[in-house]
Amino acid sequence: MIVVALWLAAPVLMWLQAHDAATRIAPAEVQMDRVQLVEWVEAVTAPAALALRWEVPHSVLSPAAGRVQEVLVAPGDVLENGTEMLLVNNRTIVAFAAEVPFFRPLSYLDDGSDAAALNEMLATMGLESSPGDVVTARTVRGIKALDHRLGGGRGGGTFDPTWIAFLPSDGETVESVHTGVGDAVAIDAEIVGLRPSVESATLVDAESAPHADDGSLEAGSAAGNGRADDSMATAMPIPPDSHVELPDGTKLDIDDSGNVTDASIGAVTSASQPGDVSTAVRIVTPPSVGSVLAPAGAIYVDTRGNQCMIRATAAQGGSTTPVRVTITGYTLGGVAVRSGDLSEGTWVVSRPGQTDRVTC
Structure with missing residues (x-):
């Protein structure tokens, strides 16, 4: 009979212990704060980074030989189709991405x-x-007009490839100029060095972003090439309803694998310096509807891995109950959380002690 009574009493004792742990009287010295509804206008931001891989730098080569009379481009200029680059032997050489x-x-x-x-x-x-791949009479008239525009006389309508400097792609930026007035330039001599472009960019955690001096570059490559080892750049997912932006606020298009798409790779190139293996970005998350703002120190993780806070019925002397919460963002003023057990004006323990951190 005694054994049966003890067997029946055990669950009751366990429930009473759990209830006592969940609901208790807050000591007078425990600091309390009221949670507030999230009403700030600014979105929640978190630091992150892009691990970069750069294309091999390209150059523009001279299509003609002769004496340079004028240099028509400078570092920082954008080379578009038809941009005039040099005046050589009284003829203008233009760039084109054919x-x-x-x-x-x-x-x-x-x-x-x-x-x-x-x-x-x-x-x-x-x-x-003319449309198509044949030089027609219309094409010949266009050739004559181009010849005249570039400094030629009344030619016979034959196109000369020495008029055009091949451009890898339209919109390249001049990084350096390798010729000057008075120089004798040879065919295929490098006349302009182009600014390298980012080949790929992967979203990574700010703490694990590669650096040129931490051994994360590919073996045998110079730091100036900025080619980070892929194994050092594990893509991180973007939180739901969030986006990634550069420090200047430019929003980036990133695919589900954490890679910057072609639509945004130009913006990343513009925001980076050749040789950088990573660049700073931020993940922006709008405030979550129904969240409340609480002190960051009020959050703790229980033995089951739940995120918890301790709700109180009064500023001093009231009962306390641990409640499970979901963190929806961070600000300088605290942490934004969502929970069915918290509402505007609810008291919470600002910094729960170790003995107060019970399972929620």
């Missing part, structure tokens, strides 16, 4: 991929051209 580099003279009825590129270039420059 589908294929021009390699031969082109005359009436010539055809091929370079003839198609010539027609496209003439059209881009606002000159007569």
Whole structure:
């Protein structure tokens, strides 16, 4: 009989102990604070970084040989299709990102991929051209107009590839100029160095972002190449309803794998310096509807891994109960949490002691 009574009493004792742990009287010296509804206008931000990989730097080569009379570009200039670069032997050399580099003279009825590129270039420059990959009579008239524009006389309508400096892509930025007035330039001599572009950028935690001096660069590569080892850059997910932006506020388009898309890679290049292996960004999360703002020290994690706070019925002398919460963001003023057990004006223990951190 005694054994049965003890067996029945055990669960009751366990419930009473748990209830006592969950609801207790707050000591007079425990600091209390009231939680507030989240009403700040600014979004919640958290630091992060982009691990960068850079393309191999490109150059623009001279298509002609001669004496440089004028340099028409400078570091920082953006080279667009048709940009004038040099004056050599009284002829202007322009840059163009043709589908294929021009390699031969082109005359009436010539055809091929370079003839198609010539027609496209003439059209881009606002000159007569023809659709397709054949040099037509219209193409010839466009060639004559281009020849005249670049300093030629009344030529016979044959396109000369020495007029055009091949540009890897439209919109490249000049990093350095390697020729000057009075220099004798040779064919295929480097005349302009282009600013390298970011090849890929991966969102990573700010603490684990690669650095040029921490061994995270690929073996055998110079720090100036800025090619971080992929193993050092594990992509991190973006929290729901959040976005990533550069320090200047430019919003970045990032795919589900944590990689910056082509639509935003140019913005990352502009915000970075050649050789950087990472660049700072921030994750922006709007305030969550229904969240309350509480002191950061009020949060603790119980033995089950739950995020908890201790709710109180009064500022002093009231009973306390641990409640489970979900953190929705951080601010300088505290931590934003959401819980069905908290509302505006609820008292919480600001800094619960170790003995108060019971399971919620």
